[in-house]
Amino acid sequence: MAYRPRKILKSREYNREWNEWALKGNWSPVGWRWIEGPTGYRLDQLSKGNYLIIQRPHGSLYHHSYGLLSKFFKGFIEKKLYGAKCPRCKAVFCPPRAHCWNPECKVQRTEWVELPMKGEVFTFSVMAFSATPFLKTLPFIITYIRVEGCCTTLPTRILQVNPWEVYPGLKVNLHFIDNPKGEIMDIYCTPAEKPDPSKFIMSKEEIERLKEDMKKVKNWVIRKFGSEAQPSIEI
Ligand SMILES: [Zn+2]
Numbered sequence: 001m002a003y004r005p006r007k008i009l010k011s012r013e014y015n016r017e018w019n020e021w022a023l024k025g026n027w028s029p030v031g032w033r034w035i036e037g038p039t040g041y042r043l044d045q046l047s048k049g050n051y052l053i054i055q056r057p058h059g060s061l062y063h064h065s066y067g068l069l070s071k072f073f074k075g076f077i078e079k080k081l082y083g084a085k086c087p088r089c090k091a092v093f094c095p096p097r098a099h100c101w102n103p104e105c106k107v108q109r110t111e112w113v114e115l116p117m118k119g120e121v122f123t124f125s126v127m128a129f130s131a132t133p134f135l136k137t138l139p140f141i142i143t144y145i146r147v148e149g150c151c152t153t154l155p156t157r158i159l160q161v162n163p164w165e166v167y168p169g170l171k172v173n174l175h176f177i178d179n180p181k182g183e184i185m186d187i188y189c190t191p192a193e194k195p196d197p198s199k200f201i202m203s204k205e206e207i208e209r210l211k212e213d214m215k216k217v218k219n220w221v222i223r224k225f226g227s228e229a230q231p232s233i234e235i
Helices: 016-024 067-077 132-137 204-228
Strands: 031-039 047-055 082-085 111-114 118-127 140-147 154-158 171-176 187-191
Touching (some): 118 154, 132 204, 140 171
Parallel strands (some): 154 187
Antiparallel strands (some): 031 047, 082 111, 171 187
């Protein structure tokens, strides 16, 4: 028989005020403005027109399940890193996969294994623009880390290092933020060794150009967010 009922075993900061707000404001007009603005089909030949602007608040609160990958994200809350191991081919995936992707394993269900908080850089990118939640922390470096013993790579930020000191193969330690929420941003990495200048992949000219670009990004973030700006790279 299928298991239907469910009960809450543990929860934290499960915000119900949001729910109420979302229901209240759902697309109902709360105000309007009659405005004067430009009209016309050529930007160099605009004239005045009048328009009605309606204000409709809209909020969305998503409740979504991590499903078979739940243990990976619950691990973040408990500050433990889990991977998924295929019992047939022994491949370990992090990020995890509920089923093995090796065609020979025929969609074998994987098993959870705890992983060490260390790995190495597989590739990286210096970010000068990002999605809204991370704008305040620009510029930052996103790395794809191969966690020790795994055959896939995990996207994380790398901190406490200059962008030109990062290269594929650089050993890193993984860390959890102080208050993990069960999302991928809960985890970040820092170099586990002193970066080896003979392995740097940028030329002097490229480093200088990168520094100029990073300064512009940092200034933009400070102009936009003021004291709330948290640039991740020191320049
Ligand atoms: Zn397999």
